[in-house]
Amino acid sequence: MARLGFHSALMSKDASATRMEKIVSLCKRRGFIFQSSEIYGGLNGFWDYGPLGVELKKNLKDFWWRRNVRERDDMEGMDGSIIMNRAVWKASGHEETFSDPMVDCKVCNSRNRADQLPEKDGKKYCPQCGSRDLTEARDFNLMFKSHAGPLESEDNLVYLRPETAQAIFVNFRNVLDTSRQKLPFGIAQIGKAFRNEINPRNYIFRSREFEQMEIEYFCRPEDGMQLTDYWLEQRIKFYEDIGIPRSKIHINDIPDGERAFYSKKTYDLEYEFPFGVSELEGIAYRTDYDLGKHIEHSGKPLDYFDEATKERFIPHVVEPSAGVDRTTLALLCEAFDEETVTDEKGNSETRTVLRFHPRMAPIKCGIFPLLKNKPALVEKAKEIATALRPIMNVFYDEAGAIGRRYRRQDEAGTPFCVTIDFDTIGENGPEKENTVTLRHRDSMTQERIAISDLKNYLLEKIG
Ligand code: ATP
Numbered sequence: 001m002a003r004l005g006f007h008s009a010l011m012s013k014d015a016s017a018t019r020m021e022k023i024v025s026l027c028k029r030r031g032f033i034f035q036s037s038e039i040y041g042g043l044n045g046f047w048d049y050g051p052l053g054v055e056l057k058k059n060l061k062d063f064w065w066r067r068n069v070r071e072r073d074d075m076e077g078m079d080g081s082i083i084m085n086r087a088v089w090k091a092s093g094h095e096e097t098f099s100d101p102m103v104d105c106k107v108c109n110s111r112n113r114a115d116q117l118p119e120k121d122g123k124k125y126c127p128q129c130g131s132r133d134l135t136e137a138r139d140f141n142l143m144f145k146s147h148a149g150p151l152e153s154e155d156n157l158v159y160l161r162p163e164t165a166q167a168i169f170v171n172f173r174n175v176l177d178t179s180r181q182k183l184p185f186g187i188a189q190i191g192k193a194f195r196n197e198i199n200p201r202n203y204i205f206r207s208r209e210f211e212q213m214e215i216e217y218f219c220r221p222e223d224g225m226q227l228t229d230y231w232l233e234q235r236i237k238f239y240e241d242i243g244i245p246r247s248k249i250h251i252n253d254i255p256d257g258e259r260a261f262y263s264k265k266t267y268d269l270e271y272e273f274p275f276g277v278s279e280l281e282g283i284a285y286r287t288d289y290d291l292g293k294h295i296e297h298s299g300k301p302l303d304y305f306d307e308a309t310k311e312r313f314i315p316h317v318v319e320p321s322a323g324v325d326r327t328t329l330a331l332l333c334e335a336f337d338e339e340t341v342t343d344e345k346g347n348s349e350t351r352t353v354l355r356f357h358p359r360m361a362p363i364k365c366g367i368f369p370l371l372k373n374k375p376a377l378v379e380k381a382k383e384i385a386t387a388l389r390p391i392m393n394v395f396y397d398e399a400g401a402i403g404r405r406y407r408r409q410d411e412a413g414t415p416f417c418v419t420i421d422f423d424t425i426g427e428n429g430p431e432k433e434n435t436v437t438l439r440h441r442d443s444m445t446q447e448r449i450a451i452s453d454l455k456n457y458l459l460e461k462i463g
Contacts, residue, residue, distance in 0.1 A: 016274040016275060017274075017275075019274045019333075019336070020203070020274040020275055020333075022336070022338075022352075023203075023274070023332055023333060023336050024203055026336070026352065026354075026411065027053070027332065029411075030052055030411055030412055031050035031051045031052050031053065032049070032050055032052045032053035032056065032332065032362075033047055033048070033049055033050065033053045033203075033204060034047070034048045034049075034050055035047065035048070036048050044200055044208075045197055045200030045206075045207045045208035045209070046207060046208060046209055047203075047204050047207055047325075051362075052362040052363070052412055052413075053328070053362075055362030055363070055393055056328055056331065056332075056356075056360060056361075056362045056413075057211075057324060057325075057328050059359065059360045059361070059362070060242065060324060060327055060328060060331065060360060061190050061211075061213065061324060063241075063242060063359060063360070064190065064213045064238070064322070065077065065188070065190065067238055067241070068186075068188050068213075068215060068238075069188050072186075074181065074184060074185045074186060075185065075186045075187070075188055075215070076175050076179045076181060076185070076186070076187050076188070077187070077188050077189065078167070078168065078171060078175060078187055078188075078189050079189060079190075079191060080161075080164065080167025080168070080170075080171065080189060080191065081167070082160055082161050082191070082192060082194075083146070083148065083158045083159070083160065083161070084158075084159075084161065084166065084167065084170070085158075086157055086158055086159065087297060087298070088166050088170055088294075089143065089159055089166070090297065091293045091294050091296070091297035091298070092166050092169075092290065092293060092294075093293070094143060094159075094162060094166075095141075095143070095159075098141060098142055098143055098162055099139040099140055099141045099142060100113050100114075100115075100139070100140055100142060100197075100198055101113065101114035101115065101137035101138065101139060101140075102114060102137065102138055102139070102140040102198050103117060103124075103134050103135055103136070103137050103138075104134065104135040105126035105128065105129060105131055105133070105134055105135075106131070106133040106134065106135060107126065107129050107131040107133055108126060108128050108129040108131065110126060110127075110128040110129070111140075111198060112126070112127060112128075112198060112199055113198045113199050114137035116199060117134075140196075140198060141196075142162060142195040142196050142197065143159040143160070143162050143194075143195070143196065144159065144160040144194045144195075144196050144208075145157060145158070145159060146158050146159070146160065160194035161192075161193055161194065162193055162194060162195050163193050163212060163214070163321070164189045164190070164191045164192075164193055164212045164214045165189075165212075165214050165216060165290070165319060165321065166290075167189065167191075168187045168189055168214065168216045169216065169290045169291060169294055169302075170294060170298075171187070172187070172216075172218070172291060172294075172302050172315075173300065173301070173302055175187050176304070182307075183218055183219055183220055183304060183306070183315055184217060184218060184219035184220070184223060184227065185217070185218060186215050186216060186217035186218065187215070187216050187218075188213075188214070188215045189212075189213075189214055190211065190212070190213045190214075190324070191211060191212065192209060192210070192211050192212075193209075193210055193211065193212050194208060194209050194210075195208060195210075196208055202273070202275050202278070203329060204325040204326070204328065204329050205273065205275075205278065205325075205326055205329055207325060210323060210324065210325045210326075211323070211324035211325060212321060212322065212323060212324065213321075213322045213323075213324055213327075214319065214320070214321045214322070215231075215319065215320045215321075216290075216317050216318075216319055217231065217317060217318045217319070217320070218304075218315040218316070218317050219315060219316055219317070219318065220306075220313075220315070220316070221287075221288070221313070221316045223316075224264065224265075224285050224287065224316040224317075224318060225264065225265060225285065227285075227318045228264075228265045228267070228283060228284075228285040228318050231283050231318050231320045232251065232267050232269075232283050234320075235269060235281060235283060235320050235322070236249055236251075236269070239269070239280075239327075239330075241357075241359070242327075242331065242357055242359060242360050243331065243334060243335070243355075243356060243357030243359075243360060244271065244330055244331070244334050245334075248271055248272045248334065249269055249270070249271060249280075250269070250270040250271075250272070250277050251267055251268075251269060251270075252267065252268040252269075252270055252279075253265075253266075253267055254266040254267070254268060259284075260284070260286075262286060262287055262289035263284050263285060263286055263287070263289075264285045264287055265284070265285040266282060266283065266284040266285070267282070267283045267284075268281070268282050268283075269281040269282075269283065271326075271330045271333075273329070273330065273333055274333060278326075279326070280322065280323065280326050280327060280330060281320060281321060281322035281323065281326075281327075282319075282320075282321050283318070283319070283320045283321075284318070284319045284321070285316070285317075285318050285319075286316075286317050286318070286319055287316050287317070288314040288315065288316050288317070290317060291303075291314050291315060291317070292314055295314065302314070303315075331356065331360055332354070334355075335354040335355045335356045335413055336352075336354060336355075337352075337353050337354070337355055338350050338351070338352050338353075339351050339353070341444070343403070351407065351410060352410065352411050353410040353411065353413070353441060353442070354410070354411065354412065354413030355413070355441070355442055356413040356415070358415040358416075358461045358462045358463070359462055359463050361413045361414060361415050362393065362412060362413065362414075363393050363394065363395045363409065363412055363413075363414040364388075364392040364393055364394060364414070364415065364416065364458060364462055365388060365392065365394045365395075365414065365415075365416045365417065365418060365458055366394070366395050366397060366405065366406075366409040366414050366416070366417035366418070367381050367384055367385045367388075367394055367395065367396045367397070367417070367418055367420070368381065368396075368397055368398065368402060368405050368417060368418070368419045368420065369381035369398050369419075369420045370402065370419055370420060370421040370422070372398035372399065376425045377420050377421070377422075377424070377425060378398060380420045380424055380425055381396065381398070381420040382396065384418065384420065384436070384451060384454070387455065388454075388455060388458070391455070391459065392458065392459075392462060395409070395412075395414065397409075402419060405417070406439060406444075409441070410441055413441070414441060415440070415441045415442075415461065416438060416439070416440065416441065416458060416461070417438075417439045417441075418436040418437065418438050418439070418449075418454065419436060419437040419439065420436055421436075421437065423435060423448075424436050424451075432448065434450060434451045434452070435448045435449060435450050435451065436448070436449060436451060436454065438454075438457075
C-alpha cells in the first residue's frame with residue numbers, strides 16, 4: 001500500500017481551495033453528495049449519495065463492469081460477503097499489519113496519522129492545537145470490528161472487509177471449477193470496503209466507508225510483468241473513456257523498497273485533484289503471495305493444473321484496484337467549470353456547468369414543453385419522456401423560463417435538452433412538425449432534430 005500520494009498542488013493553494021469549496025457546495029445544492037446522518041451533525045468519514053450522485057456512481061460502476069467483465073471472454077464477476085471468516089484476515093496479513101502509524105497530542109488529545117503531521121523547522125506539530133508535545137508513533141489497525149452472533153466474545157470477532165480482493169482469492173477454486181476458465185483469466189468485483197481511517201479528509205477522497213472496483217487477473221508466473229503493463233494501459237484507456245484525459249493521469253511507478261515486499265511491480269495512477277495529485281487506483285503485480293498464503297492457512301488446493309503442459313503451480317496475479325468514490329470525485333472535479341456568458345440583452349452572468357462525458361452524466365436528456373399551460377405541448381413532451389425512460393435517465397421539467405431550465409440542467413451536467421414548441425405540434429406548418437429543438441450543454445448551440453431520430457442520436461452519444 002502506498003498510503004501517501006500527495007505531490008505539489010498544481011493551482012495556487014487559494015484557487016484550488018476555492019474550486020474545491022465550489023464543487024462541494026454544488027454537490028450538496030444539486031443533490032450529488034450529502035453528509036451522512038446530517039440532521040444529527042454528520043459522522044466524520046461517511047457520506048451519502050443523493051439522486052444525482054447515485055446515478056453518476058452507478059454509471060461509473062456499470063461502465064467498469066461492462067468494460068472489464070461483459071466485453072471480455074477472460075473475466076468472471078462475483079459478489080462476496082462483506083463479513084468473512086476472521087481466518088481470511090489472519091491469512092492475508094491484515095490482522096497483523098493493516099495499520100497506520102498514529103500519534104497522540106499530549107495537550108489536546110487529538111489523534112493523527114504520523115505521516116501526515118505538519119512540520120515546522122524540522123519538527124512535527126499537532127494540526128489541531130499546534131503543540132509539539134506528541135507521543136511516539138504507534139500502529140493502529142484500520143479494520144472495523146464487530147461480532148457475528150449474540151455473544152461479544154473473542155471467538156465471534158469479525159471484521160468489516162477493508163478491501164474486496166480477499167473474497168476473490170478465497171473463491172479462486174470455486175470460480176475456476178464452475179467457469180471452466182483457463183489461465184490467464186480474471187475475477188472482478190465491485191463492493192463496499194471499510195477502513196477506520198485516522199484522518200478522513202478531502203471530502204469523499206478518503207472516507208471510512210467506500211466502494212472498490214477490483215480485478216484479480218491470474219496468470220502464469222512468466223507473464224506477470226508484461227500483464228502488469230498491459231493492465232496499466234487498459235486502465236488509463238478506461239479513464240479516457242469516462243472523460244478523464246490521459247494528460248491528467250500521473251503514473252507513479254513505485255520504486256523498489258517502497259512497494260509491499262511481495263510485489264514485483266506497482267503503479268499508482270494518480271489524478272490532478274484540486275487539493276493535489278493523489279491516488280485513484282493501484283495496479284500491483286502481487287506474484288503468488290495471496291493464493292500462497294490462503295493455501296498455507298486453509299490447507300486447501302488453490303493451485304492450477306495446466307492441461308497442456310501437465311504442470312501444477314500457484315498462479316500469479318495482477319491486481320488493478322480502483323476506488324468508486326475517488327473516481328466519482330475525479331469525474332466531478334474534471335467536469336466542473338464556470339464561464340461568463342452574455343444573454344440577448346447584453347447582461348453577463350456566470351454559468352456553472354458540469355461537463356461530464358455523456359456516458360457518465362446522471363441525466364442524459366432534459367425534456368421541456370415550451371409552456372406548461374398548453375396541453376398539446378405537455379402531452380407531446382411527456383410522450384417523448386416516456387419513450388426514452390426505459391433506455392436512459394431523462395428529466396421532465398415544465399417549470400419556469402426555458403433559459404432557467406437549461407441552466408439547471410447545466411449544473412446537473414445534462415449533456416442534451418430537448419424543447420417541444422409550437423413547431424413540434426405542427427402549428428407553424430407541416431415542415432417542422434414532429435421535430436424538436438436539441439440544445440447542447442457544452443456549446444449551448446441548438447439544432448432541430450426529428451423526434452424519430454432522437455433516440456438513436458442520444459444512444460450514439462451516450463455510447
Ligand atoms: P491510500 O494510500 O490513498 O490510503 P491505498 O494505497 O491504501 O490508498 P489500496 O489499498 O491500494 O489504497 O486500495 C485501492 C483503492 O481503493 C485506492 O486506490 C482508492 O481508490 C480506494 N481507497 C482506498 N482507501 C480509501 C478510502 N479511505 N476512501 C476512499 N477510497 C479509498
